[in-house]
Amino acid sequence: MNAFLQHLIPLLIAAVASMVWLGLNALVWVYCERKFAGHIQRRPGPFEVGPHGVLQPLIDGLKLMSKQLLTPDNADAPLYWLAPILSMVPVLLLYLPIPYGPVLTGMNINLGLLLILAFSSFNGLAVILAGWASNNKWGVLGAARAVSQTVAYEIPLLLTVLAISFMTGTLNLVDITTMQGGHIGNWFIWKQPLAFLIFLVAMFGETNRAPFDLAEAESELTAGFHTEYSSMGFGLFFLAEYGYMVVMCSVCSVLFLGGFNGPIPGIEGWWWMLLKTYALLSFMVWVRWTFPRVRFDQLLNINWKWLLPLATFNLLATALIIKL
Amino acid sequence: MGKFKENVIQPILDCWSLIVGLKITGKYFCKPLVTVHYPREVIDDENLRTYGGHVELIGKPKDPATPKCISCMMCVTNCPSNCLKVVKQKAPKPTPEQEAAMKAAEEAGEKVTAPKAPKNPAKFTYDYTLCSLCGTCIDNCPVKSLKFSNNIYWVATSRKEMNIDLLARLKEQATEFPAPAPKTEAVPAAAEKEA
Numbered sequence: 147m148n149a150f151l152q153h154l155i156p157l158l159i160a161a162v163a164s165m166v167w168l169g170l171n172a173l174v175w176v177y178c179e180r181k182f183a184g185h186i187q188r189r190p191g192p193f194e195v196g197p198h199g200v201l202q203p204l205i206d207g208l209k210l211m212s213k214q215l216l217t218p219d220n221a222d223a224p225l226y227w228l229a230p231i232l233s234m235v236p237v238l239l240l241y242l243p244i245p246y247g248p249v250l251t252g253m254n255i256n257l258g259l260l261l262i263l264a265f266s267s268f269n270g271l272a273v274i275l276a277g278w279a280s281n282n283k284w285g286v287l288g289a290a291r292a293v294s295q296t297v298a299y300e301i302p303l304l305l306t307v308l309a310i311s312f313m314t315g316t317l318n319l320v321d322i323t324t325m326q327g328g329h330i331g332n333w334f335i336w337k338q339p340l341a342f343l344i345f346l347v348a349m350f351g352e353t354n355r356a357p358f359d360l361a362e363a364e365s366e367l368t369a370g371f372h373t374e375y376s377s378m379g380f381g382l383f384f385l386a387e388y389g390y391m392v393v394m395c396s397v398c399s400v401l402f403l404g405g406f407n408g409p410i411p412g413i414e415g416w417w418w419m420l421l422k423t424y425a426l427l428s429f430m431v432w433v434r435w436t437f438p439r440v441r442f443d444q445l446l447n448i449n450w451k452w453l454l455p456l457a458t459f460n461l462l463a464t465a466l467i468i469k470l
Numbered sequence: 471m472g473k474f475k476e477n478v479i480q481p482i483l484d485c486w487s488l489i490v491g492l493k494i495t496g497k498y499f500c501k502p503l504v505t506v507h508y509p510r511e512v513i514d515d516e517n518l519r520t521y522g523g524h525v526e527l528i529g530k531p532k533d534p535a536t537p538k539c540i541s542c543m544m545c546v547t548n549c550p551s552n553c554l555k556v557v558k559q560k561a562p563k564p565t566p567e568q569e570a571a572m573k574a575a576e577e578a579g580e581k582v583t584a585p586k587a588p589k590n591p592a593k594f595t596y597d598y599t600l601c602s603l604c605g606t607c608i609d610n611c612p613v614k615s616l617k618f619s620n621n622i623y624w625v626a627t628s629r630k631e632m633n634i635d636l637l638a639r640l641k642e643q644a645t646e647f648p649a650p651a652p653k654t655e656a657v658p659a660a661a662e663k664e665a
Contacts, residue, residue, distance in 0.1 A: 186495045189505040436495040437488065452481075 157242075160252030164241030172388040175427060176203040182431045213377035218281050221374070225279035230375065230382035233272030236265040237389035244396045245320045247406050247416040258319040259307060262397055263300075266352070269390060270296040273361065276383070277371035288370025291442060292354065292361030298449045299351030299358075305457035306341040306348070309464040310334060310401050319397075323405035330409035335402040340460045342402045344453050349398060349430075351449065353390045356434040360442050395426035515620075522618035524598050525554070525607060527640045535644035537637065538615035540589040545607035545616060553600035554607060557593035561585055591637070598624070598632040 177192065177200065184191025192199030217223050243258030245251040255261070270293050277289020313334070314322050326332045335342045351358040362370035372383050399405060399422035406419040440448070506513055527537040541558040562585055564572065576582045608616045626632050 182499070185503070186499050188498060188501060188503050190503055190507070193507065432492060432495065432499075436491045 157253060160242055161238065164238055164252060167241060168237060168385070168389045168392070171392045172385045173203045173207070175388050175391070175431075176206070178428075179431045179434075182428070183435045186432075186435045207381070210381045211378055215379060216374075216376045218374045221281040222279040225275050226374075227379070229272050229276035229279060230379045230386075232275065233269055233386040234382040234389075236268040237386050237393065239265050240389070240393040243319055244393070245323050245400065245405055246419050248320070248324075250416050251320055254318070254320050256316070256318045259311060259317040259322070259397075262319075262393065263304060263307065266390065266393065267296075267300060269386065270300075272383075272386075273371050276375070280371075280374040282374050284368045284373050285371055288361055288373065292371055295351055295354070295358065295360055295445060298446060299348045299453075302344050302449065302453035302457040303348040303352055305454075305461050306338075306345045307401065309338060309341050309457075309461045312461070312464050312468055313337065319400050319405075323400055323407065326404040327407050327414070328411050330404070333402065333404040333407075338402065338460070338464070340456060341464075342398075344457050344460065345398055345402065347448070347453060349394045350433065351445070353394055353430075354387060355391065355430055357437040357440050358445055359434075359439060360445055391427060391430060392423065395423045395430065398426055399423050518620040518622065521620050521622055522603060522605070523621045524601065524603070524619050524624065524634075525596055525616055525636075526619040526621075527594060527636045528615050528617055529640055529644055535641045536590055537594070537640055538613045539591050539594065539611075540613055540615075541591040542612060544610045544612060548606045548610040550604060550606060551600045551602050553597040555593065555595045555597075556591045559587050559590060559592040561587040594636045596634055596636050598634065599629050 180202070181191040181199075190199075192202035195201040195205050217226060240262050242252035243255060243261055245254075273292040273296070274289045277285040277287075277292070280286075310322065311317055314325055316322060326334060350356075354361045362372065372380050375383065396419070399419060403422045403426075404418075405422075406414055406416055408414045408418050527539060530536055530538050539556075541556055543556055543558075546554050546556050564585060568585075572582050572584075603618070605618065608618065
């Protein structure tokens with residue numbers, strides 16, 4: 147019993163901490179994204195609430211929470227309300243195995259990578275439930291598109307991750323990070339540049355981010371799967387999107403950029419991990435405000451014609467080199 | 471071989487355009503802002519000059535209170551959204567003395583012409599709620615009596631307030647900016663722009 151408690155209490159602390167971390171990240175990145183967008187378009191972005199508009203996301207959150215929760219007529223109410231929760235809860239779990247430092251890891255388990263990949267697929271289920279239960283044709287269309295997109299982009303993502311785990315022989319994210327210790331040359335981006343590029347592209351598809359945000363193409367689908375959601379129903383999807391973004395960028399920095407290892411031996415710690423993750427997040431925002439949205443067939447063509455063969459080739463080449 | 475180049479080599483080369491796009495937005499990110507915080511700051515008149523606001527009349531260079539307009543109705547005919555209304559002036563009724571004089575002249579076998587109506591419009595109203603700012607009226611005006619205004623601060627709480635009398639507006643502007651002394655040709659042109 148004592149041993150059980152010994153494992154349970156840190157896990158609970160980690161779960162609560164990851165909840166806080168998720169909320170904090172979402173707040174900060176909503177603000178940062180709007181500021182980034184503003185400055186790229188040479189306007190100030192949010193500016194009115196608080197100094198330089200820093201309180202804007204908080205106020206937006208308050209506004210969102212104070213709105214009425216509506217269930218559409220003839221909607222499948224239990225499924226309809228299950229969807230945003232199902233989209234949000236797995237995200238909390240995704241933060242647990244991410245190593246922010248050698249000690250600062252929520253859950254040091256051997257199957258960390260698998261856990262992240264498995265639970266991030268829940269998003270597809272949440273999306274299809276939301277679209278289906280809304281009793282709305284745009285919702286269904288949006289959900290169909292979102293699912294065909296996330297399912298498609300998951301495959302190259304998995305294949306590139308598999309190449310890394312072939313190299314390292316483990317799915318433990320802490321082990322993968324420590325293998326990249328020492329100097330910058332040990333980072334896997336140098337050994338797996340193609341995998342890094344494929345992961346980067348698949349990341350956009352997997353998190354429904356522009357230019358691959360076809361699931362919520364507001365001009366074609368009026369908003370996609372969350373057309374009918376009001377208040378925090380929509381808010382949870384929104385939070386989950388930012389949560390997935392942070393998780394994907396963290397995983398990317400763990401797999402390819404050395405996680406908490408610094409570029410020079412000796413200086414390592416959680417700040418490196420944060421720096422890399424936030425650099426990747428900034429890149430995602432930068433890309434979003436640069437490229438126009440692709441057409442849906444183009445989106446799937448990029449995946450099936452380019453990413454998938456390239457990822458397969460990369461995996462086979464890695465296996466061959468490892469074997470030799 | 472051509473197909474291979476078209477389907478495989480070209481897309482890879484095209485990826486460079488993505489980098490170019492990122493470079494452009496990255497450059498813009500670092501540049502200073504171009505907007506102002508409106509209620510606290512407004513942009514100067516120099517920048518307003520290029521703004522195409524609602525349509526307004528241009529006064530005669532020597533008499534800015536009366537428009538150059540000759541009531542030809544070209545703007546009304548060509549307006550796709552029917553937002554302009556022009557009423558021509560009627561010919562002044564001859565006084566009894568004039569009438570008698572005209573009759574006498576007619577009896578004497580002279581050619582008599584009735585007094586002509588002034589060319590200025592009696593009424594020129596403009597409904598901004600209908601206007602799409604296409605500028606067709608401006609292009610079609612044979613005497614160049616219409617222009618886009620630089621007025622960006624026009625707001626109203628009802629549709630009626632958006633229906634304005636352009637003649638009255640012109641008169642107001644004329645009192646605000648009195649008639650320039652047209653000595654050289656360059657001065658009135660510049661003054662016109664200002665108004």
